[in-house]
Amino acid sequence: MKPDSFTQRVVPVLTILILIVAVWYVAAYLMNAPFQRDLDRRGNVTSTAMEFISKTMAQPKPVLPAPHQVAQNLFENTFLRRVTSNRSLVYHAWVTLSSTVAGFTMGTLLGILIAVGIVHVKALDRSLMPWIIASQTIPILAIAPMVIVVLAAVNITGLLPKALISTYLSFFPVAVGMVKGLRSPELIQLDLMRTYNASAAQTFWKLRVPASIPFLFTSMKVAIAASLVGAIVGELPTGAVAGIGSKLLAGAYYSQTIDIWAALIAGSVLAALLVTIVGIVARIVDRSMGGRPA
Amino acid sequence: MSVTPPSVVSARKLGLTFQTGDGPVHALSNVDLEVRKGDFVSFIGPSGCGKTTFLRVIADLEKNTDGEITVNGMTPEEARKSRSYGYVFQAPALYPWRTIEKNVALPLEIMGHSAAERAKRIERTLDLVNLSGFGKKYPWQLSGGMQQRASIARALAFDADLLLMDEPFGALDEIVRDHLNAQLLKLWARTEKTICFVTHSIPEAVYLSTRIVVMSPRPGRVTDVIESTLPKERPLEIRETPEFLEIAHRVREGLRAGHSYEE
Numbered sequence: 021m022k023p024d025s026f027t028q029r030v031v032p033v034l035t036i037l038i039l040i041v042a043v044w045y046v047a048a049y050l051m052n053a054p055f056q057r058d059l060d061r062r063g064n065v066t067s068t069a070m071e072f073i074s075k076t077m078a079q080p081k082p083v084l085p086a087p088h089q090v091a092q093n094l095f096e097n098t099f100l101r102r103v104t105s106n107r108s109l110v111y112h113a114w115v116t117l118s119s120t121v122a123g124f125t126m127g128t129l130l131g132i133l134i135a136v137g138i139v140h141v142k143a144l145d146r147s148l149m150p151w152i153i154a155s156q157t158i159p160i161l162a163i164a165p166m167v168i169v170v171l172a173a174v175n176i177t178g179l180l181p182k183a184l185i186s187t188y189l190s191f192f193p194v195a196v197g198m199v200k201g202l203r204s205p206e207l208i209q210l211d212l213m214r215t216y217n218a219s220a221a222q223t224f225w226k227l228r229v230p231a232s233i234p235f236l237f238t239s240m241k242v243a244i245a246a247s248l249v250g251a252i253v254g255e256l257p258t259g260a261v262a263g264i265g266s267k268l269l270a271g272a273y274y275s276q277t278i279d280i281w282a283a284l285i286a287g288s289v290l291a292a293l294l295v296t297i298v299g300i301v302a303r304i305v306d307r308s309m310g311g312r313p314a
Numbered sequence: 315m316s317v318t319p320p321s322v323v324s325a326r327k328l329g330l331t332f333q334t335g336d337g338p339v340h341a342l343s344n345v346d347l348e349v350r351k352g353d354f355v356s357f358i359g360p361s362g363c364g365k366t367t368f369l370r371v372i373a374d375l376e377k378n379t380d381g382e383i384t385v386n387g388m389t390p391e392e393a394r395k396s397r398s399y400g401y402v403f404q405a406p407a408l409y410p411w412r413t414i415e416k417n418v419a420l421p422l423e424i425m426g427h428s429a430a431e432r433a434k435r436i437e438r439t440l441d442l443v444n445l446s447g448f449g450k451k452y453p454w455q456l457s458g459g460m461q462q463r464a465s466i467a468r469a470l471a472f473d474a475d476l477l478l479m480d481e482p483f484g485a486l487d488e489i490v491r492d493h494l495n496a497q498l499l500k501l502w503a504r505t506e507k508t509i510c511f512v513t514h515s516i517p518e519a520v521y522l523s524t525r526i527v528v529m530s531p532r533p534g535r536v537t538d539v540i541e542s543t544l545p546k547e548r549p550l551e552i553r554e555t556p557e558f559l560e561i562a563h564r565v566r567e568g569l570r571a572g573h574s575y576e577e
Contacts, residue, residue, distance in 0.1 A: 208407045211375055215401040216424045217394055226420065230411045309411035310452035 044087050045077075051084040052076040085278045093282040106262075109286045115263040116251050117290060119179050123186020124247035128240060130187060131194025138195075139202040139228070140220070156192050160185065160250065165257040182254035182263075189250040190243035197239025201232025233309065237302035244294045252287060264290070322386060322476055322508045323349035323372055329380030329533075330367060340533030341367045342378070347527065347536065351475070354502055354509045356519035357527045358565060359572065364534020365512045365527075369478050372510065373401050385476070397425060399476040400469030404484055406461040408453040408468075415440065415449030418468045425472055439467040442501055459483075459490040463497075470505070477509045484514070495521055496550055503546065516569075520544075520562045521553055528565055530572025538568035 056076045060067065067075065077086040085093075094109065101108040134152065137144045164185050171181040205227050213223045255265025264287045271280035307313075328345040331338045342364040349355050357365035370376040371383060374390035385393035393399065400421075408417045415436045422432045440446050443463040453461055462482055469477060483491045495518060502509055513519050519526050520542070528538040542561060544552060552558055 206407070208403050208405055209409065212401070212403070212407050213424075214375060215373055215394065215399070216421045217397060218424045222424050226423070227409070230409065233411075310413065310454075312452075312454050 041087050044084075048082065048084045048086040049073055049076050052079055052082045055079070055083065080278075081275050082277055085281050089278050090281040090285060093278045094285055097282060098286070109267070109282065112262060112264050112267050112283070113286055113290055116248070116255065116265065116287070119182040119254065119263070120186055120244070120247045120251040120290075120294070122179060122183035123250055124190050124240075124244050126183060127187040127190030127243055127247060128194050131191040131239070131243070132198050132236075134191065134195040135198030135202055136224075138199050140224075152192060152195060155188070160189060160253055163188070164250075164253045168254065168257045182251050185254040186247035186250035189246040193239040193242040193246065194236070197235045197242075198232055201235025202228045204235065205231045230309065233305060234302075237298065237305065241295050241298050241302075244298050245291050248287065248291050248294060319351040319353075321348055321384075322351050322353070323347065323383070323510065325368075325381065325383045327381035328368075328371065328378050328383050330364070330371060330376060331379045342371070343380075343533035343535050345381070345534075345536050347539075349508060349510060351508055352506055354511065354522055354524045355527060356511045356513055356523040356525070357529060358513055358516065358519045359529030359534075359569065360514070360531055362531040362534070363529040363572070364531070365529050366480055367534060368529075369480050369510060369512050373399060373478055397421075397472060398474055399478050400472065400474045402462075402466055402469050402477065402479040402482045404481045406453070406458075406465040408461055408464060410453055412452075413449065414445065414451050414453065414456070414464045417453070417464060418449075418471050421468060421472045427472075435471050439471045440464075442470060442504070443467045444497065457490075459486050459494060462486065463494065466498075466501075470501075470507075475507055477507045479509060479511045481512050481514065483518070491515075491518070492550060498522065499548055516562050516565050517553060520558060520565060521548060521550075526561070526565055528568035528572065530569070537572040538564075540564055540568070 053072075053076050056072065056079070059065075060072070060075075076082075077089065079085075082089070097107060097109040101110075103110045103114070105111060134148065138148055139145075167185055167188075168181045171177070171184070209227060209231075210223070213227055218226070251263070252265040252268070255261075255263035256269050264283050267283035267286075268280055271277065271283060325345050325347045328342055328347075329340070330342040331340050345364075345368060357368060359365050367376060371378050372385055372390060374394040383390060386396075386398045388396070388398075408414070409420065412420065418436045418439055419432050422435060427435070436449060437446070440449055443466050445460065445463055445467060448456060448460065448464075453464070456464065462485075466479075466482065483494050486494065499522060511519075511522060513522075524542050526540040526542065527536055528540065529535065530537045540561060543557060544561070
């Protein structure tokens, strides 16, 4: 790594990280102190300031767990458990990941299909867009339980209902991005096709599709993050069987705040990983399409 | 006496009126013009004189609202559908995700040429515009002048007899432009194409053309058609000869005449 790229990219991120952890520790002390004070008074314990601070960071069910408590929980449940165990975060992440990817794939395909329709059929252009926008104004938390319940009533359970919620959230950015992408060719590029007497299909495959690829990847980055949110929300009303969402819900039921935070962080890591993967694929595709190296 | 070559573009009382929010705009009015096979015809005039519009009507990118026009004896639409012309735009309009040779291959793919035929034509046309060896480059790796040459190669690739060029060198600096003008004349001599060339540069029009069509705006119309007396062989130095300056003077007079009543 070159020294300047290190100072320019890693140092700022690390600085913010250290800042967040510091604020977190202070907040953990402030939020856990009243309960600890109460506990000490009932048990007639007197402790030095340092002892008191360390006790606020070691409660089994703290209001706000300290970073090292979350880190320890995260480490244990990720690396020290068999991946098939119900307590393993890897297991839960895998469950969430599979419905995220399934929903994302369906959502992306649906979004592309809708965009192609909107760009090529005038009637769809006028009629579909308001409905698509309206669909996204409905809170997903309101619609997710209905999807799960209705599908369960017709004996569809498991991966598909959760994936459908991810689909519902992820088709939108792809549809909007692809409409823009498929319409991105300049007039001069379209005129060129006309001078060749190119068919609509030729113009589509040789001009509109390649021109839309950068738009597709930008919207896919948004869509995969939305898919993950959809999958997690979809896990909440399923009776919390498995997945990051169920881990969050179970933690809330039993006041296992450390578990909640660990699951939250596992979810964010998963999101970051997925967005990064889409970004890497985008860069590979861009290079193969003659993109100018940045 | 030589036989009159066949007509390639023939316009009679051609007019085009755009309906806009501010009322009708007469982009072209009463244009009569005959372009014959092998001609190099330049269209010159201030912006808004309809020179680009006229080219676009020939190419069936706009439809005339009055009069008649034939291209190779057909309507512009039939001519476009039978791929009778190659069009070079103001900007190169190369597709950035295609290499130069793939860009040249684009019309060939659309017209259904075989891979072997495509390769042969790519090599031949890139050679015509002096871009041999640049086929594997992407457009952004080439200078503006080279990009425009690549777009000329693309227009030549499918052997249309008529080349329509809309200010192809307008965005380039004068040194590059001189160079490309000389190359274009050589190319015209080698390929014996008919060229319609839109420009706003008097020296460019005089240097290149066998005929110069002077146009004026509001409504867009032809004010003068000047037959060039220059020989077909034209070194760049010809631009300092009295004969050249005489033609340039006449073009300038024509442009001024079209403008005089507006001031």
